[in-house]
Amino acid sequence: MSVLADLRARFSRERVKLQLDDIQALILRSRPEPYVGLHAMLHVDEAEGGRDLVRRLAPHIPAADDWTDDMDAWTGVAISHAGLKALGVPEASLKSFPLPFQKGMAARAEQLRDFGENAPDRWEDAFRPGTCHIALTIYARDEDALEKAIKVAMTELEASHGVTLVGTHSFGADADAKNPFGFRDSISQPTVAGGGVDPRGDERAIAAGEFILGENSETGAPVAMPEPAPLGRNGSFVVLRKYQSAVGAFNDFIRANADSEADQEKLAAKMFGRWRSGAPLILAPDHDDEALGADRSRNNDFNFAEDPKGLVCPHSAHMRRLNPRDSQLTILTDVNIHRIIRRSSTFGPKWTPDVTAADDAKDDRGIFFIFISARAYDTIEFLQQEWINRGNFIDLGTEKDPIVALHEEPGTFTIPQEPARKRVNGVTTFNRLMGGEYLFMPSLTALRWIGEAGWH
Numbered sequence: 346m347s348v349l350a351d352l353r354a355r356f357s358r359e360r361v362k363l364q365l366d367d368i369q370a371l372i373l374r375s376r377p378e379p380y381v382g383l384h385a386m387l388h389v390d391e392a393e394g395g396r397d398l399v400r401r402l403a404p405h406i407p408a409a410d411d412w413t414d415d416m417d418a419w420t421g422v423a424i425s426h427a428g429l430k431a432l433g434v435p436e437a438s439l440k441s442f443p444l445p446f447q448k449g450m451a452a453r454a455e456q457l458r459d460f461g462e463n464a465p466d467r468w469e470d471a472f473r474p475g476t477c478h479i480a481l482t483i484y485a486r487d488e489d490a491l492e493k494a495i496k497v498a499m500t501e502l503e504a505s506h507g508v509t510l511v512g513t514h515s516f517g518a519d520a521d522a523k524n525p526f527g528f529r530d531s532i533s534q535p536t537v538a539g540g541g542v543d544p545r546g547d548e549r550a551i552a553a554g555e556f557i558l559g560e561n562s563e564t565g566a567p568v569a570m571p572e573p574a575p576l577g578r579n580g581s582f583v584v585l586r587k588y589q590s591a592v593g594a595f596n597d598f599i600r601a602n603a604d605s606e607a608d609q610e611k612l613a614a615k616m617f618g619r620w621r622s623g624a625p626l627i628l629a630p631d632h633d634d635e636a637l638g639a640d641r642s643r644n645n646d647f648n649f650a651e652d653p654k655g656l657v658c659p660h661s662a663h664m665r666r667l668n669p670r671d672s673q674l675t676i677l678t679d680v681n682i683h684r685i686i687r688r689s690s691t692f693g694p695k696w697t698p699d700v701t702a703a704d705d706a707k708d709d710r711g712i713f714f715i716f717i718s719a720r721a722y723d724t725i726e727f728l729q730q731e732w733i734n735r736g737n738f739i740d741l742g743t744e745k746d747p748i749v750a751l752h753e754e755p756g757t758f759t760i761p762q763e764p765a766r767k768r769v770n771g772v773t774t775f776n777r778l779m780g781g782e783y784l785f786m787p788s789l790t791a792l793r794w795i796g797e798a799g800w801h
């Protein structure tokens with residue numbers, strides 16, 4: 346069953362509490378499988394020209410009304426703080442945005458632990474501070490639909506003036522939605538309360554204000570919203586981080602640290618928390634289970650209560666670190682305020698086991714890691730500091746996330762076992778940061794407000 350068909354089966358219009366006709370479709374709508382798409386980064390050279398483009402684009406940005414229905418393609422638009430400024434948004438509004446967003450991602454390198462090979466001075470040109478003003482993302486089910494959607498956007502761009510296209514990047518994945526490492530991705534997503542879809546099994550819906558500005562969050566009140574209301578309400582924030590994946594180095598690492606092919610696959614699964622098919626270790630402890638991985642009614646229906654010691658799924662597995670669910674944590678936190686809607690996209694050649702570290706320099710493989718949350722800038726800074734680049738919260742001292750952490754020195758991955766735990770050394774930076782930005786994803790009202798200079 347496709348991801349949208351599955352959501353549709355659980356959707357009921359009577360349960361909708363959100364203003365879906367004002368929220369960008371991309372916030373709620375999952376990617377199709379298979380998918381293709383394009384990211385386009387634009388720089389606004391001249392405010393009126395930029396607003397003209399926003400005005401022209403607004404009618405092509407679908408709302409979330411029918412977010413569980415099939416669509417051939419859809420476009421989302423997000424704007425950086427520098428972009429809002431370049432578009433002429435008044436100072437009072439610019440100042441009402443949260444500080445990290447105002448500063449931009451590069452200026453927050455310290456809080457994000459983006460040092461060394463991940464530091465902003467090593468980033469690609471499109472991500473140099475102040476360069477990416479508007480980011481357009483198009484998702485499509487096939488090349489034909491993508492081409493049509495690109496043509497619509499490019500026609501509007503050509504008809505406007507004062508805006509420069511600073512970069513485009515194509516992406517896509519097969520029906521099994523595997524990422525560059527050959528693992529199925531984007532399985533676990535929060536259920537947004539009021540979106541119309543019932544959560545499954547033991548899962549509970551997350552308060553809409555965690556994702557949609559103006560709605561009540563998990564704390565019972567909305568998070569701070571940019572002003573005025575037509576600009577802030579029904580919008581959200583986006584974290585965009587482009588990673589180059591060292592798939593060959595990862596393949597070599599698992600080959601060097603496990604003998605048989607089966608053991609190598611198991612080590613890789615322990616590092617991610619799921620097998621390649623997407624089957625979670627908790628439900629398939631010993632070997633991959635393709636049917637389970639593909640079954641949306643079962644592949645995310647688990648927690649960690651039965652595995653307190655991490656004997657099945659290590660505490661340090663990427664997936665368990667980034668959503669510890671009901672794990673006992675040494676440093677307490679409410680996991681429900683750190684949930685994120687992931688909209689990442691994969692680019693580059695498909696994974697094969699024979700890729701080695703020597704191939705990494707010539708192959709362009711990676712992930713546009715993208716997520717949406719009403720507190721996206723706070724969440725990513727927390728995740729980077731605590732759950733990715735440290736191990737204290739799970740009693741593992743300085744041990745870092747084995748998949749996405751920055752390893753300035755080779756690190757360790759701990760696999761709990763009895764009688765003695767196993768420690769695998771030599772973990773390197775398997776995903777190198779090539780750039781990123783904090784973006785604001787306005788509502789459809791806000792897009793018109795910006796395009797028409799609603800402050801006048």
Ligand code: HEM
Pocket residue numbers: 524526528529530531532533534588617619663664665667668685712714725728729748749776
């Ligand atoms: C760039 C390379 C990355 C790769 C290859 C990767 C891979 C994966 C895979 C295979 C899964 C399990 C499948 C799923 O549940 O969807 C997963 C889950 C997840 N990842 Fe990543 N990821 C990457 C980056 C990140 C980053 C940078 C973050 C956070 C800042 C992150 C946060 C998450 C979260 C929250 C989950 C879901 C956990 C859950 O709800 O169970 N990932 N990732």
